[in-house]
Amino acid sequence: MSNNNFIQRENFIAEIYHNDDDDELLNTKEILRDNYDYICESISEEGYKLENPECNLFKELLYDDKVVGFVTYDYTKGVGDFSLNEIYVLPEYRGNKYFISELEYMLMGGSTISIYEPTHRIIEILLDNDYARKLDDNLVLTSINLDVNKDNAECSVDGHTLDDDMIHSCNLYDLNMSACLVLEDISSEDKTIIHYSRCLDDDNKYFSASSIRENINDDYFENIKNSILSNHEKYITTLMELEEQKPTADFDFDELIGRPPHLSDYLEGLINEQIITKDKALEIQAQMIDEYDNGLVLSESLLKRLEYLSMEDLINEEKIEEGFDSSEFELKCPYCEFPTTPINRTCDVCGYKLDNEAFAEAMSFEDIKEDIIENVKEMKNNGLSDEEIMYISREFTSSMKSGSEVDEEIEQMLLEIVSNVLEDKKQ
Template sequence: MEKINYLTREDNTQKVYLTENTINITPLLEKEYEYIYNSIKDEHFILKSEECNLFKELVFDNNVIGFCSYDFSREFMTAALNNIYILPEFRGNKLFIQELEKTMKEHNKPSIIEPTRFLIELLIKYGYAKKINENIAASAIELIVPGEHVIANKEIETEEELSTHFYDLNICAPIHLLDMKSCLIAYSLPLNDDIIRYDCINKRSKLDDDYFNEIKELFIEKDEKILGILVELEEKLPLKEFSLEEVIGNDDELSPYIETLIDDAHVTYSRALEIKEQIKEEYEAGMIFNESLLIRLAYLFNIPEEPTLITHDETCPYCEMPIDKHDKYCHYCGINLNYNLIETEKNLINSIHQYNKNNTDEDIRYIAYKFLKMINEKIDFEYSVFMCEKNFNINFNVLKKYLNENNYINDESITEEGIEFLNNHPLHYYEKYRMDIIDYTKFEEYYWNHPDLSGEEICLKFLDQYDDECSNEIKEEIKRNI
């Protein structure tokens, strides 16, 4: 056997490739890790994905003996494992599980894209998955299947990504019960390793209605047991627990996560401040857990126009994305699923001092702006109502009367008049031009007292009373927009 000249790494230090673009895995292996590339070819090993944006060496006894790759979000430190390969002679040294645990401790809870049965068996061996019966296993690690690789026992109308915590060891596939009533079960296409190692094609050829009905009955009869198993498994995960300050920053500064988003032009500075404040309020109200802070941050920076996954029985009441019964929080929007919004609203309304007729026009217009902006940004209507009542001690009926009188909302949607109101409110300009160095209350009063001027003209005239570098920079920016 030809001697391998392993690449060496002092102190078992991994070399890591990370990019916002795409790493083409095969060319990288050919160029930098020829002996690993040759071993992959000799084993007829097929990569599940040819691309990634995070590539990590696997090192044992100071030698590079494999690699793993991830779909990785730099902003939110989330990682989905899409490939792992270890040279045959080094398998059995817990390298996979060590890598998984390292990812959990350094970043956040990882997921695995299209796991092989062999990987699931390792999760079972090391306590991160457990058999429910002879064939079905529950996994604390989320299992992902791209939409184009998802099939089902019955016809499904849409091609959707599969996200699940359950795996069928018999047919070698992540599975998910999409609809209990109709017994609609989705699962993945077979993988090359499972075809060779476990003869899963032959086993799949024997699938019939009885097989899937047995799975359905299992989930019905052992519902509580399954829930208990998943909760127990997830509690064992060595997850990094983020603090509120780590995720959003302190009173004076934004966190590195948010700063990165601003630098990358993913969000405006004013919007970042709004999100920071919203997350703080939600966290203090018990709507977000420490472990879901980053997920919530990610969601608020990129709220989808509508749910991207729809063929699921159970969905989050806030974002309408799929959930499982055992979930503490929604893995898409980060909200605490045991949070009782309706009950909290009732308690809040009973305890606060309601707005009365003596409130100023400025007060109601300010609150209307905050509310309409949430609606315009596709934030759930009931949640927007709750946040306004909580933050401004106002009964929504008072605000609703004002909104209806001005035709700013219609059937829980913002109208053209509402959009115009947003674009002509002093807070719009205050946020747009990052005027937080000045007192907003004074600016607002000045703004409403000069209805004959345009918004930009009001800003410039108001800023003329200041003669400092920051104010002058703001004025220059405003002039460029006129």
């Protein structure tokens, strides 16, 4: 390809397109066709398929001043702020860490980023760059959330679909099937419900995903389940370690928020744009000083916190309108009550610091397990009926459970252990 073909940015600044109306997404193919015919050509020459050709934000990727690729985001599909739903770099410019640099850029800017329907090749890049690690030969844990397309995900149980209240996001990928896995009721004994993302063109081409999937049966999912259950502690520690390694923003409090009587440029900007009043700005500042001093907000999420607080009244109004009900969420943020995950240090919605003690507790699973087995045996020897023992065990595990997804899993596993002990005693 001759150099003249490239679109060039003299100031070395990538151009960005975004939609003004949230309901009307940008058509990625149209943007490419209208502006970057050489990228279009490369995509079709290579036979690459844009699986998700709509976005809220389209950003050029530059090599020096040349546009050599693009990345697109959807604001609405993922759990976090930005769901990366396409990235493409001209073949001759690959190997320059465009994808990883993009992740780092977003994370260090304080944004929550997830990947929508990642290809197997993307997962390999995550593995090579400490954003993912193998749990066993095929299962991979990622520190970046993977968003699953709910409408065309498949399930280990026929006719089972992902329902709307479930978060269609996970940290688990199967290299064999080339699929993101969303587990449901993993510890229930009689069923194995595993939702998995659809077969992508790219994975079919490079990893024969489609023919591999043809040979997938119930045993296959059973094995996944068993591997996760038996590697439970590794699962948890790996996720925590990956989370620790993730780059984070490091905002300066005085610069971003300011100290009275001064307001920061950011807060002044919000006042000038009439997003908040001066009184509200002072109120937010006072609240954030208090929270920051008390360790309730970390430096990495100051911007998110500030953005949230400036929108808080609107968000609360919407919550009321939509009949927001957090009682169903197993683990939620103590401040905004939106669902969170046990590995999150801070709330993805409001930036509040989360207490991960429940998670540390989960790590002593082996100790709890031994205690429970001892107790069950003792109760049995004291002549309690199986029903009574199950009842007491259930009371015990539910009092231990602090409401997180993982704890729910552990609770189920412990109850399973109890019933196994009782079963053994019968024989």
